[in-house]
Amino acid sequence: MEIKREMMVKQIADPSTLWDLIVVGGGATGLGVAVDAASRGFKTLLLEQSDFAKGTSSRSTKLVHGGVRYLAQGNIGLVIEALRERGILLHNAPHLVRNENFIIPNYSWWSSIFYSVGLSIYDLLAGGRSFGRSRLISKAELIRRIPNIRQEGLKSGVLYHDGQFDDARLAVSLALTAIEKGATLINYFRVTGLTKHLDQVNGVRVTDIETGLHYTCRAKSVINATGVFVDELLGMDAPESRPLVQPSQGIHLVFDQSFLGPHDALMIPKTKDGRVLFAIPWHDRMLVGTTDTPLDAHQLEPRALEEEIRFVLEGAAGYLTRIPTRKDVLSVFAGLRPLAAPQNEKEKTKEISRSHKLMASGSGLITITGGKWTTYRQMAEETVDLAIRTAGLPRRLCQTKTLSLHGYKNAVEWTDPFFVYGSDAAAVKNLSKENPVWKELLNPKLPYIGAEVIWAVRFEMARTVEDTLARRTRALFLDARAAIEMAPAVARLMAGELGKDADWEKEQLVSFGKVAKNYLVDR
Numbered sequence: 001m002e003i004k005r006e007m008m009v010k011q012i013a014d015p016s017t018l019w020d021l022i023v024v025g026g027g028a029t030g031l032g033v034a035v036d037a038a039s040r041g042f043k044t045l046l047l048e049q050s051d052f053a054k055g056t057s058s059r060s061t062k063l064v065h066g067g068v069r070y071l072a073q074g075n076i077g078l079v080i081e082a083l084r085e086r087g088i089l090l091h092n093a094p095h096l097v098r099n100e101n102f103i104i105p106n107y108s109w110w111s112s113i114f115y116s117v118g119l120s121i122y123d124l125l126a127g128g129r130s131f132g133r134s135r136l137i138s139k140a141e142l143i144r145r146i147p148n149i150r151q152e153g154l155k156s157g158v159l160y161h162d163g164q165f166d167d168a169r170l171a172v173s174l175a176l177t178a179i180e181k182g183a184t185l186i187n188y189f190r191v192t193g194l195t196k197h198l199d200q201v202n203g204v205r206v207t208d209i210e211t212g213l214h215y216t217c218r219a220k221s222v223i224n225a226t227g228v229f230v231d232e233l234l235g236m237d238a239p240e241s242r243p244l245v246q247p248s249q250g251i252h253l254v255f256d257q258s259f260l261g262p263h264d265a266l267m268i269p270k271t272k273d274g275r276v277l278f279a280i281p282w283h284d285r286m287l288v289g290t291t292d293t294p295l296d297a298h299q300l301e302p303r304a305l306e307e308e309i310r311f312v313l314e315g316a317a318g319y320l321t322r323i324p325t326r327k328d329v330l331s332v333f334a335g336l337r338p339l340a341a342p343q344n345e346k347e348k349t350k351e352i353s354r355s356h357k358l359m360a361s362g363s364g365l366i367t368i369t370g371g372k373w374t375t376y377r378q379m380a381e382e383t384v385d386l387a388i389r390t391a392g393l394p395r396r397l398c399q400t401k402t403l404s405l406h407g408y409k410n411a412v413e414w415t416d417p418f419f420v421y422g423s424d425a426a427a428v429k430n431l432s433k434e435n436p437v438w439k440e441l442l443n444p445k446l447p448y449i450g451a452e453v454i455w456a457v458r459f460e461m462a463r464t465v466e467d468t469l470a471r472r473t474r475a476l477f478l479d480a481r482a483a484i485e486m487a488p489a490v491a492r493l494m495a496g497e498l499g500k501d502a503d504w505e506k507e508q509l510v511s512f513g514k515v516a517k518n519y520l521v522d523r
């Protein structure tokens with residue numbers, strides 16, 4: 001279905017419209033809420049100030065997981081919930097979630113026993129939604145699977161299963177699912193204020209970032225799903241409110257896949273300073289991360305710190321024979337976890353909670369933050385349930401446990417670069433019949449073709465060169481230099497589709513260039 005922005009704007013601009021729910025924020029959380037609400041038949045509007053998944057939701061480690069680390073911390077409830085959601089997501093979006101082998105290398109006999117037992121418990125907690133049993137593997141098998149593993153002192157490995165996905169592509173799939181269920185979703189629309197009647201929030205003030213026009217939209221319930229930005233909306237409601245969120249930055253480095261191989265991921269449960277490090281095969285590359293750096297401020301385009309880059313490089317160097325260096329980094333990206341801020345001095349010294357926080361303010365504003373990509377559906381279900389109670393909406397049951405997401409397709413051919421489109425793949429390829437030039441690769445280092453740019457504009461609401469290169473395709477995350485090289489061709493194709501002129505192309509290249517610089521280690 002071709003999506004016309006003008007139609008979306010028309011609906012938003014109509015002052016007679018009363019929405020059941022307005023969701024602010026188009027990351028995993030907000031998109032999940034929009035899918036849930038629309039599939040229950042509620043009249044739903046989602047507003048995103050930038051692009052869908054521009055925030056944290058395109059910058060994750062790309063795991064659909066129960067969290068082996070939370071198990072080690074004894075946080076069983078969180079693990080059970082996430083393992084259940086992992087299974088549901090695999091069932092509802094098999095074209096985007098892959099059952100991946102993860103290997104923990106053991107350099108002591110003690111860790112062989114410890115992780116074998118721990119991962120057997122992990123398997124048990126997954127119950128009927130298991131991705132496969134974990135098992136102890138020999139040193140020889142580990143070396144066969146990951147030839148580049150550091151062999152000195154290696155005793156054995158533990159192989160377990162977890163999910164692996166493409167976060168920004170899942171966000172697109174959720175956005176399209178919500179639209180198919182009747183929701184209105186728009187990117188580049190910023191909420192700048194809340195409207196109230198008798199102290200109760202009854203709508204939002206918004207600005208169309210593309211035109212600068214302002215609108216007011218009315219709703220029975222407003223949901224604040226703005227990730228690390230939640231305090232700004234809470235401040236619009238009650239200026240004196242305490243901060244709910246403390247950002248913590250995590251970065252990833254992307255390398256050529258030859259450092260790892262295409263089949264198995266590496267999980268380092270405890271680096272020298274006690275953190276977890278993953279090396280994961282992702283779109284023919286190796287993704288390594290992450291860090292956990294508390295920050296005082298947040299921004300939409302966070303930048304990796306030099307010490308974080310060093311930490312990840314040193315971490316990888318400790319476990320690989322051919323060591324990836326700075327020169328090998330194809331892309332670096334940073335994301336911000338919306339962790340719950342400590343509410344008192346004592347809490348500052350404890351690990352800050354990773355589970356989600358959901359609350360209704362006295363004004364009726366509902367705020368949902370924290371959690372994980374893996375648990376977005378459960379978070380959405382709880383949020384819409386709370387909106388029903390708070391705004392007195394009709395009680396309708398959640399539909400998402402068995403709701404297939406847009407692009408649903410079984411028997412996925414993971415080696416086909418078009419797999420991320422699921423059931424749309426053939427249509428994307430067919431677009432080149434309109435213009436054979438669209439069949440050509442945009443850059444020899446990446447698998448993307450012109451037809452995908454056209455598809456992104458017509459069917460996936462891409463509005464800028466960055467939307468196409470960072471989140472509809474993942475070029476910027478996979479190879480920042482190649483993405484910069486591709487940008488002029490992408491700008492030209494998009495301008496043709498959007499009816500824009502040469503000045504627009506130039507502006508796009510300048511703004512994309514500024515963002516893309518952040519993805520190079522030597523800027």
Ligand SMILES: Cc1cc2nc3c(=O)[nH]c(=O)nc-3n(C[C@H](O)[C@H](O)[C@H](O)COP(=O)(O)OP(=O)(O)OC[C@H]3O[C@@H](n4cnc5c(N)ncnc54)[C@H](O)[C@@H]3O)c2cc1C
Pocket residue numbers: 024025026027028029030047048049050051052053054055056057058059060061062063064065189190191192225226227228229248249250251290291300334335336337338369370371372373374375
């Ligand atoms: C380094 C890192 C690794 C992670 N790895 C994993 C993983 O492997 N697996 C997993 O399950 N989870 C992972 N997570 C967690 C997961 O990515 C997050 O929990 C999730 O993406 C948060 O989504 P969100 O929608 O709450 O926030 P966001 O994605 O940040 O979305 C919030 C959106 O709100 C918009 N917004 C803000 N203010 C306004 C406004 N005024 N008007 C309109 N829109 C507004 C923003 O532009 C943004 O797009 C990871 C997180 C990090 C940081």
